[in-house]
Amino acid sequence: xxxxxxxxxxxxxxxxxxxxxxxxxxxxxxxxxxxxxxxxxxxxxxxxxxxxxxxxxxxxxxxxxxxxxxxxxxxxxxxxxxxxxxxxxxxxxxxxxxxxxxxxxxxxxxxxxxxxxxxxxxxxxxxxxxxxxxxxxxxxxxxxxxxxxxxxxxxxxxxxxxxxxxxxxxxxxxxxxxxxxxxxxxxxxxxxxxxxxxxxxxxxxxxxxxxxxxxxxxxxxxxxxxxxxxxxxxxxxxxxxxxxxxxx
Numbered sequence: 001x002x003x004x005x006x007x008x009x010x011x012x013x014x015x016x017x018x019x020x021x022x023x024x025x026x027x028x029x030x031x032x033x034x035x036x037x038x039x040x041x042x043x044x045x046x047x048x049x050x051x052x053x054x055x056x057x058x059x060x061x062x063x064x065x066x067x068x069x070x071x072x073x074x075x076x077x078x079x080x081x082x083x084x085x086x087x088x089x090x091x092x093x094x095x096x097x098x099x100x101x102x103x104x105x106x107x108x109x110x111x112x113x114x115x116x117x118x119x120x121x122x123x124x125x126x127x128x129x130x131x132x133x134x135x136x137x138x139x140x141x142x143x144x145x146x147x148x149x150x151x152x153x154x155x156x157x158x159x160x161x162x163x164x165x166x167x168x169x170x171x172x173x174x175x176x177x178x179x180x181x182x183x184x185x186x187x188x189x190x191x192x193x194x195x196x197x198x199x200x201x202x203x204x205x206x207x208x209x210x211x212x213x214x215x216x217x218x219x220x221x222x223x224x225x226x227x228x229x230x231x232x233x234x235x236x237x238x239x240x241x242x243x244x245x246x247x248x
Contacts, residue, residue, distance in 0.1 A: 001025060001237075003244045006120055012128055014146065015082045019120040022073045022244075029067040031240035034224045035059040036193045037153070037186060038077045039091060042098075045072040045113045053101040053108055055087070057094025060181055060189065062225045065240075074119055080179060080186075081145040085134060086127060092180035140166045141174075153190030154209035157183055192223040193241075196231070200245040204228040 002023040008016040017038050036059070044052045046068070058080065067073065083091045103109070106126065112118040143164045147155065160183070161168040168183075175183045191209060195216075198207050206216035220228050226239070234242040 001029065001243070004116060005244070006116070008124070011131075012124055014142070015079055015086060015127065015131070016124075017077045017079055017149075019116070019123070020073075020075050020077060020244075021116045021119075022067070022075075024067045024069055024071045026069050028069050031065055031067070031243075032225075032238055033059060033063045033065055034193070034196070034239060034241050035061065035189045036077070036241065037149070037190045038079060039083070039094070040075045040077050041101075042073055042075040043108065043111070043113060045074065046070060048114060050103045050108050050111070050113060053103055053105045054098045055094065055101055056098040057091045057096060058179055058181070058189075059096055060185060061096060061223070063096065072113070074113055074116070076123060079145055079149060081141060083178065084141070085137060086130070090178050092176075092178060095180040140164050144171065148186065148190060152194040153187035155187065188219060189223055192220055195220060195228075196241055197245060199228050199231050200242050202232055204232060 003021070005018050005020040007013070007018045039058050040054075040056045042054045042056065043050050044054070078086070080091075083089060106123070111122060144160070144166070147160060147163060155163075157168045157171070161171060172183050175181060175186060179186070195207065199220075205213060210216040210219060217227055220226075220231070224231060224239075231239060231242055237243040
């Protein structure tokens with residue numbers, strides 16, 4: 001397995017968390033994907049050709065995946081605000097699943113899928129140009145996601161509501177209508193995902209906003225389906241994110 005990841009910088013980082021590239025070995029790979037509070041656009045490449053393009057929803061539970069042998073995946077990991085201002089669609093129906101898009105999506109036939117750096121630069125330039133032509137972004141939503149990602153979900157609904165002058169009821173309605181889950185669920189996903197970096201280093205105790213060790217274990221298991229000990233062991237590289245954390 002070969003994996004690399006490039007985090008976004010500047011204004012585009014409000015919409016894209018990172019770009020990533022994964023190359024499988026000579027055997028089919030089987031992994032579990034854990035929720036990370038984002039959604040992905042994934043290009044599947046074999047023999048230097050794009051075979052498929054997939055748009056995922058947001059994972060709220062662990063998902064089993066299989067990657068064919070001798071296959072390269074190139075992906076863009078989007079923050080949730082991108083659903084509205086880049087894709088201009090709800091992700092509610094895509095929760096815990098994906099949909100296939102034409103291989104020509106975003107000019108796929110002209111994308112350089114052999115050079116990761118060129119690929120990321122091309123997509124970044126394309127999206128920055130599109131975002132320049134947007135009408136004014138709803139600043140409440142912009143601030144909503146900026147705070148949530150910066151705080152890694154470690155904020156109460158009441159605190160968030162008061163920070164952006166948007167009622168908790170309206171925020172929850174927005175999340176349920178647009179993504180198919182509540183704000184509280186999203187916060188729990190962000191906290192859990194952030195904890196993976198600590199767990200990968202063997203720090204099996206809470207470093208974020210958890211009440212105590214028991215609450216930490218319960219929340220991690222609820223989101224990932226596994227205890228912190230099981231995640232850390234990562235037997236047979238079962239959990240892809242834990243494997244890639246150690247690879248980067």
